[in-house]
Amino acid sequence: MGELRPLGEDLTQESRALAEVLRKLFEGLEVSVRRYAARRRRDPGTFSRYLNGTRLPPWPVVMEMLTDLAEHRGATVTAETIEFVRELYGSALDANSSPKHAVQIIEQQLADADHVSRRSSVRGDVLGDALLDRKHRIADLEVRLNQMEATLTAERERAGQLAAAHPEVSELLGERDVLRQEVTRLGNELQTAQEQRANAEARCDLLERQLEAVERPAALPLLPLPQPQPTPMPKVLVVDDQPDNLLAMTAVLETLDQELVTVSSGREALKALLHHDDFAVIIMDVQMPEMDGYETAGHIKRRPRNRDVPIIFLTAMGVDPEHTARGYAAGAVDYISKPFDPWALRAKVAVFTEIHLERRVGNPATG
Numbered sequence: 001m002g003e004l005r006p007l008g009e010d011l012t013q014e015s016r017a018l019a020e021v022l023r024k025l026f027e028g029l030e031v032s033v034r035r036y037a038a039r040r041r042r043d044p045g046t047f048s049r050y051l052n053g054t055r056l057p058p059w060p061v062v063m064e065m066l067t068d069l070a071e072h073r074g075a076t077v078t079a080e081t082i083e084f085v086r087e088l089y090g091s092a093l094d095a096n097s098s099p100k101h102a103v104q105i106i107e108q109q110l111a112d113a114d115h116v117s118r119r120s121s122v123r124g125d126v127l128g129d130a131l132l133d134r135k136h137r138i139a140d141l142e143v144r145l146n147q148m149e150a151t152l153t154a155e156r157e158r159a160g161q162l163a164a165a166h167p168e169v170s171e172l173l174g175e176r177d178v179l180r181q182e183v184t185r186l187g188n189e190l191q192t193a194q195e196q197r198a199n200a201e202a203r204c205d206l207l208e209r210q211l212e213a214v215e216r217p218a219a220l221p222l223l224p225l226p227q228p229q230p231t232p233m234p235k236v237l238v239v240d241d242q243p244d245n246l247l248a249m250t251a252v253l254e255t256l257d258q259e260l261v262t263v264s265s266g267r268e269a270l271k272a273l274l275h276h277d278d279f280a281v282i283i284m285d286v287q288m289p290e291m292d293g294y295e296t297a298g299h300i301k302r303r304p305r306n307r308d309v310p311i312i313f314l315t316a317m318g319v320d321p322e323h324t325a326r327g328y329a330a331g332a333v334d335y336i337s338k339p340f341d342p343w344a345l346r347a348k349v350a351v352f353t354e355i356h357l358e359r360r361v362g363n364p365a366t367g
Contacts, residue, residue: 004033008054014095018088019053022062025085026051028069040064056096058316058339059244062089086244090251094342102214102343109335110207112324117200124193131186134179141176145169199328206334206351213347213354234280234356235259236349239269239296240314241288245338249283249314252342258353266291270299273306280356281349286315286327294330301331310352312336 004026007019029036033051037044042061049055062085070077148169236258240246246262253260261276263269266288273279282300286293293313301307313327316338324335334348 005048005052008049008052011053012092012095014088014091015053015056018056018085018092019051021085021088022057022065023051025065025069029065029072036068056092056339059086059089059248060242063244086247090248093248093339099214099343102341102347103211105336105341105344106207106210106214106347110204110211113200113203113207117197117204120193120197120200124190124197127186127190127193131183131190134183134186138176138179138183141172141179145172145176148172203333209351209354210344210347213350214343233257233259234353234360235261235276235278236353237269237272237276237279237282237284237309238262239264239266239282239288239293240285241265242285245285245314249340249345252340252345253349256346256350256353258349265289266293266296266299269296273300273303273309278360279306279309281352282309282311283314283345283349284311286313294326297327297330297332307331310334310355312348312352314338314340 004023007016011019026033026036031039033048034044037047040047040061046055047057047061050057050061063082066077066082066085236253236256238246238249238253238260240249240262241264243264246264250260250262258280261272261279263272266284267290269282269284284293284296288296291299293315297311297313300309300311310333311331312334313332314336315327327335336345336348
């Protein structure tokens, strides 16, 4: 694992060009692959594939290499060098992405959302049956209690005297109280299951529209819906603390007919939402210093003015159930992983823009 592996076979021209530059940069570090991977706490096999072109590295990995090379040589990396590598990276990213890959990503998300919907539906049925059973049992108890009351003397009709004089009545009352508590609990759980199913169904609808956006003959860029009168272009707010990520997302999204607003922190995002109107969607990095994406989303959703703006979380942590559950709880409506697929990101933003324009046409006063 100390030597560089040969360049991969059947590489695209763009991937080969990027890999060759990365190999030259790495050779300037004068260190083995295994040692450098250990230094950066990375898997040596994965890092080796970055250098032979068979796997595209995340952009921060490329920047780490440039920074380490500058430190090793005792000289700063020029802006021209960074821009040159960034352009190669962007070309390789586009060349290795395709509508087919985007479809695979979105179809997997659709399968996950459908699974949540079906699981919530089954749980809702079980809870509904249990809730109905408890209500029937309470009704039966009420009948029995009424029958007992009818047999009591007028002097013992008050509830306290009834319980003292008739232990069976006290027992039935206690059983009824327990059942009423269960009805409350089951009702809350049923409402949660129903909300989870409704949210999952809404995600399924969105994802199906995203698949249609990728598969359109004209695909992307997407033209806006006809407007009854000239109106401002919808805005997209992009939030990421890494300037290179902002540049990459700007390059991907600039083909769409929208105005991009880019900020580098959660606090700046909140300020942007105060000073700008007409946002169709927010794309927000999860991992940011000071105020992360979850906290920022929570603040946004607490503002009546912004609570309906959809949020797409961009994350390098992987889209697993724990992270997605926390994201949806914070108010996110969608997720995409880093390194992101350009086609998938454009499709998602295009669909949310379509929805925004549809709502604006239907209710011009809110535009």
